[in-house]
Amino acid sequence: MDMDSKNSSNQAVIGVVGVGSFGTVIANMLAEKNQVLVYARKEEVVQEINEFHRAQNREFEASIRATHDPEELCTRCQTIFFMVPSSGFQEVARKFAPFLQPYHLVIHGTKGLCLDLPEGKDLDSVKSINRNRILTMSEVLQKETVAVRVGCLAGPNISKELALSQPAATVIASKFNEVILEGQRLLRTERFQVYGNSDIIGVELSGVLKNIIAIAAGALAGLGLGENAKGLLISRGMVEMVHLSKALGGSVKSIFGLAGVGDLVTTCNSVNSRNFTVGYRLAKGEKLASILEDMEEVAEGINTVKIIKGFLESADLRAPITENLYRVLFEELGIEEALQFLMKYPFNVDVDFV
Amino acid sequence: MEEKYIKHRYEPILPSKDEWPVVKLARERKDFVKKVSEKAQRRILHQTANIPEILKEELETTLYREKLRVKQNPWVVDPDDDAEFWGKVKASLLHISQENKLSDAQRMKEYREILESITTRYAEEIASNFKHQHYKFIRSVVTFGFARLLNAARVKGFKSIFSNQYSLQDKIQITGETDQLRDLATKGTIVMVPTHFSNLDSILIGWIISVLGLPPFIYGAGLNLFNISIFAYFMDALGAYKVDRRKKNLVYLETLKTYSKEAIQFGCHSLFFPGGTRSRSGMIESKLKLGLLSTAIEAQRNNYQHGHDDLHGKVFIVPVTINYHFVLEAPSLIRDYLSITGQERYYKENDEFSTSYKISKFLIKFFTKGSDISVSVGKAMDVLGNFVNENGESIDQHGRVINPKHYFMSNGEVNIDPQREEEYTQMLGKRIVEEFHRINRVFSSHLVAFTAFEMIQAKNSKLDLFDLIRLPEEEISIDYQEFKAACQRVYDEIMRLREQGKIKIAPHMKQGMDEIIAHGLDNVGMYHAKRPLIRNKEGKIVTEDMSLLYFYHNRLHGYGLEKLF
Numbered sequence: 001m002d003m004d005s006k007n008s009s010n011q012a013v014i015g016v017v018g019v020g021s022f023g024t025v026i027a028n029m030l031a032e033k034n035q036v037l038v039y040a041r042k043e044e045v046v047q048e049i050n051e052f053h054r055a056q057n058r059e060f061e062a063s064i065r066a067t068h069d070p071e072e073l074c075t076r077c078q079t080i081f082f083m084v085p086s087s088g089f090q091e092v093a094r095k096f097a098p099f100l101q102p103y104h105l106v107i108h109g110t111k112g113l114c115l116d117l118p119e120g121k122d123l124d125s126v127k128s129i130n131r132n133r134i135l136t137m138s139e140v141l142q143k144e145t146v147a148v149r150v151g152c153l154a155g156p157n158i159s160k161e162l163a164l165s166q167p168a169a170t171v172i173a174s175k176f177n178e179v180i181l182e183g184q185r186l187l188r189t190e191r192f193q194v195y196g197n198s199d200i201i202g203v204e205l206s207g208v209l210k211n212i213i214a215i216a217a218g219a220l221a222g223l224g225l226g227e228n229a230k231g232l233l234i235s236r237g238m239v240e241m242v243h244l245s246k247a248l249g250g251s252v253k254s255i256f257g258l259a260g261v262g263d264l265v266t267t268c269n270s271v272n273s274r275n276f277t278v279g280y281r282l283a284k285g286e287k288l289a290s291i292l293e294d295m296e297e298v299a300e301g302i303n304t305v306k307i308i309k310g311f312l313e314s315a316d317l318r319a320p321i322t323e324n325l326y327r328v329l330f331e332e333l334g335i336e337e338a339l340q341f342l343m344k345y346p347f348n349v350d351v352d353f354v
Numbered sequence: 355m356e357e358k359y360i361k362h363r364y365e366p367i368l369p370s371k372d373e374w375p376v377v378k379l380a381r382e383r384k385d386f387v388k389k390v391s392e393k394a395q396r397r398i399l400h401q402t403a404n405i406p407e408i409l410k411e412e413l414e415t416t417l418y419r420e421k422l423r424v425k426q427n428p429w430v431v432d433p434d435d436d437a438e439f440w441g442k443v444k445a446s447l448l449h450i451s452q453e454n455k456l457s458d459a460q461r462m463k464e465y466r467e468i469l470e471s472i473t474t475r476y477a478e479e480i481a482s483n484f485k486h487q488h489y490k491f492i493r494s495v496v497t498f499g500f501a502r503l504l505n506a507a508r509v510k511g512f513k514s515i516f517s518n519q520y521s522l523q524d525k526i527q528i529t530g531e532t533d534q535l536r537d538l539a540t541k542g543t544i545v546m547v548p549t550h551f552s553n554l555d556s557i558l559i560g561w562i563i564s565v566l567g568l569p570p571f572i573y574g575a576g577l578n579l580f581n582i583s584i585f586a587y588f589m590d591a592l593g594a595y596k597v598d599r600r601k602k603n604l605v606y607l608e609t610l611k612t613y614s615k616e617a618i619q620f621g622c623h624s625l626f627f628p629g630g631t632r633s634r635s636g637m638i639e640s641k642l643k644l645g646l647l648s649t650a651i652e653a654q655r656n657n658y659q660h661g662h663d664d665l666h667g668k669v670f671i672v673p674v675t676i677n678y679h680f681v682l683e684a685p686s687l688i689r690d691y692l693s694i695t696g697q698e699r700y701y702k703e704n705d706e707f708s709t710s711y712k713i714s715k716f717l718i719k720f721f722t723k724g725s726d727i728s729v730s731v732g733k734a735m736d737v738l739g740n741f742v743n744e745n746g747e748s749i750d751q752h753g754r755v756i757n758p759k760h761y762f763m764s765n766g767e768v769n770i771d772p773q774r775e776e777e778y779t780q781m782l783g784k785r786i787v788e789e790f791h792r793i794n795r796v797f798s799s800h801l802v803a804f805t806a807f808e809m810i811q812a813k814n815s816k817l818d819l820f821d822l823i824r825l826p827e828e829e830i831s832i833d834y835q836e837f838k839a840a841c842q843r844v845y846d847e848i849m850r851l852r853e854q855g856k857i858k859i860a861p862h863m864k865q866g867m868d869e870i871i872a873h874g875l876d877n878v879g880m881y882h883a884k885r886p887l888i889r890n891k892e893g894k895i896v897t898e899d900m901s902l903l904y905f906y907h908n909r910l911h912g913y914g915l916e917k918l919f
Binding site for chain 2: 012102144146176178
């Protein structure tokens with residue numbers, strides 16, 4: 001514990017790692033009640049934040065300080081929010097590992113999965129992936145760092161709406177009550193409700209799996225289909241999420257919560273979300289490569305589809321939406337054909353999991 | 355190092371018995387029991403939120419269950435005044451509820467008096483009766499007596515009974531991190547957590563601790579064992595405290611946990627069988643009883659809270675696996691496991707260890723015939739499951755020294771958070787299971803039993819376990835060459851796992867496959883009336899008892915070896 005920070009102000013400093021759109025919003029929300037230190041990889045971004053309270057077209061509260069030194073962030077903060085995309089998550093966790101201590105509380109807001117493959121292998125060179133090779137972000141944190149009191153932040157939290165202080169809510173999930181309480185204490189405001197859930201894996205998976213359905217929702221919109229189709233997709237998508245989440249170690253209950261259904265409905269209706277856009281543009285006839293080229297931030301859903309496809313190869317389980325989306329994304333199956341396939345798919349039992 | 359057996363006797367780490375924590379504890383037994391009783395009361399009062407009604411309910415539940423136990427399931431060890439005592443409790447409870455003039459405070463006071471009488475009784479019952487004289491005696495009987503038996507059986511000729519060619523350590527091989535264990539035992543407090551397959555384990559572990567030059571550990575032994583006089587003597591001498599699995603009431607459990615926690619804080623090295631009871635299925639325990647384990651974590655936090663930040667106040671968890679070719683109780687254990695009525699409230703004590711005579715017979719068999727036992731001592735961990743370095747400091751997955759105190763801190767201070775510690779206990783349990791698998795030593799008998807059972811299962815893939823076990827033994831036979839090829843496949847996979855540090859093997863596994871199989875068949879469940887696996891006159895591999903085969907097969911469960919079939 002750093003004594004200086006304690007003496008200079010009585011208030012604890014809260015750390016935020018990553019200044020993407022969601023990271024920035026969370027940092028600003030935290031800054032309403034706390035002193036906040038953000039971490040950015042690039043030195044010039046750090047400078048801009050410190051001098052102009054603005055970087056990469058994002059506004060920062062004036063009180064927010066920035067650093068590019070993981071050690072400084074770890075020594076000054078006891079509670080740290082990791083808000084980095086899943087593709088860079090392992091690397092960032094490794095970078096912070098030497099400075100994290102068992103007293104740190106770490107909450108992440110990343111809706112993606114990582115792989116823990118044997119050396120020399122990557123996602124494209126393995127056919128099937130066992131559950132123990134797939135890591136949720138909290139599992140990455142526990143594998144790479146000594147932090148055990150970890151939690152995750154998930155729910156329908158579109159950065160733009162949060163930035164405008166529109167009413168919203170989120171879920172903090174952790175096996176540790178103290179992490180949930182800390183998250184609530186820090187984030188809760190009159191316009192922001194924070195729910196707690198002890199099923200961290202289930203909540204993480206909800207946030208991850210809904211991205212798949214969001215791509216499909218975009219595709220339906222791109223095809224010019226209406227609300228009936230969307231209702232169908234959301235309900236079938238939820239069933240698929242339930243089965244996948246169960247197989248991956250989540251509890252069914254969490255799918256019905258804010259981070260599951262709540263986030264699913266929001267994402268399937270938000271035409272500006274990245275995953276939705278990918279689906280939309282695919283349906284308009286664009287190729288995946290060209291879509292990815294001009295996207296500023298990652299659409300987590302694409303990676304998730306790949307990983308879940310690999311998992312399905314190792315598990316005795318069918319997930320028709322994911323499987324067909326995979327073929328559309330990576331095997332040049334036409335969207336129309338995929339839709340045809342789904343309409344003919346014999347899953348005519350409405351609810352088979354409760 | 356891994357394959358080398360430790361054969362010399364270690365110098366005691368604390369030569370003077372007066373320095374032994376267990377001796378100190380025995381000296382202060384009276385005060386200690388009192389302290390345990392008081393602290394247990396405090397815990398229970400805390401849990402009942404100091405509300406007379408809730409406390410009353412707990413007391414009544416306890417009374418009800420205890421009266422039931424006294425009536426339905428009395429044991430020889432139970433004190434004679436059991437019925438009388440609970441009768442008094444009943445009378446007092448009745449008296450308080452009839453007395454309606456009492457104020458809340460007065461009623462609370464009376465309930466607390468009853469609580470005190472119960473916790474004191476329990477604490478007294480649980481507390482160990484370590485006597486150094488007995489300990490010395492037992493130790494020499496075990497080492498001397500068994501060595502004589504062993505030499506008589508193995509060395510030919512008239513003078514064999516006086517030969518010293520073989521010692522007990524030829525029979526029971528100790529491998530693994532023994533030096534670290536000895537070293538840490540001088541620095542901090544050890545909590546040893548062994549696998550549990552046989553009632554013999556308790557005595558075996560006691561003997562091993564003494565061979566390693568460690569002062570005696572205290573450990574919880576099932577009160578049922580104290581029913582048998584020879585065991586009772588052994589247990590008392592070895593520093594065992596008593597755990598009564600019939601008593602499941604809150605007051606008892608809290609007293610027991612307090613006893614364990616206080617003993618660890620006292621600096622007594624302790625031993626828990628974290629599986630709770632013997633493994634019924636023959637599998638390495640995968641779900642641990644976390645109750646006593648949580649006391650290790652609690653004791654550690656308490657030490658930090660009281661400023662014992664140095665190594666002296668550190669608790670080290672040391673997993674140990676005990677490997678047998680033969681588990682005497684296997685038939686009844688597996689029967690328990692397979693039978694649906696295994697869910698009985700009190701399990702019956704009618705197994706092979708029920709009389710002193712049967713035990714003596716077994717011991718003679720054991721020492722005169724060639725079935726070896728090996729004990730592997732795992733690396734020491736802190737209470738969160740981090741390994742520790744040569745200085746006893748915890749290290750993280752990247753080798754950095756960390757301070758486990760930080761796990762118990764919030765806002766710069768050590769604080770009590772029961773929910774957090776519950777999670778930590780779960781995490782520690784998982785780590786122990788992982789280590790069990792890693793230090794488990796494969797014997798030839800495990801290999802042959804596993805392979806044979808999996809082959810039979812593969813041939814009858816439509817049957818579930820229970821139908822499979824019921825297959826008529828005459829109908830099962832495996833061609834030797836096929837069997838050998840399958841054993842080789844399993845062996846190769848085991849060797850691969852071994853390279854990754856996920857399992858260990860016994861030295862007799864480094865021979866030709868024919869020799870390994872022959873060794874395995876000779877040893878697997880060798881003293882059972884019905885042998886789990888033999889080679890018949892036609893040279894085929896057959897079984898005389900499917901459920902026993904299943905039991906011995908289970909030892910290799912949990913490594914994913916099943917996928918080879």
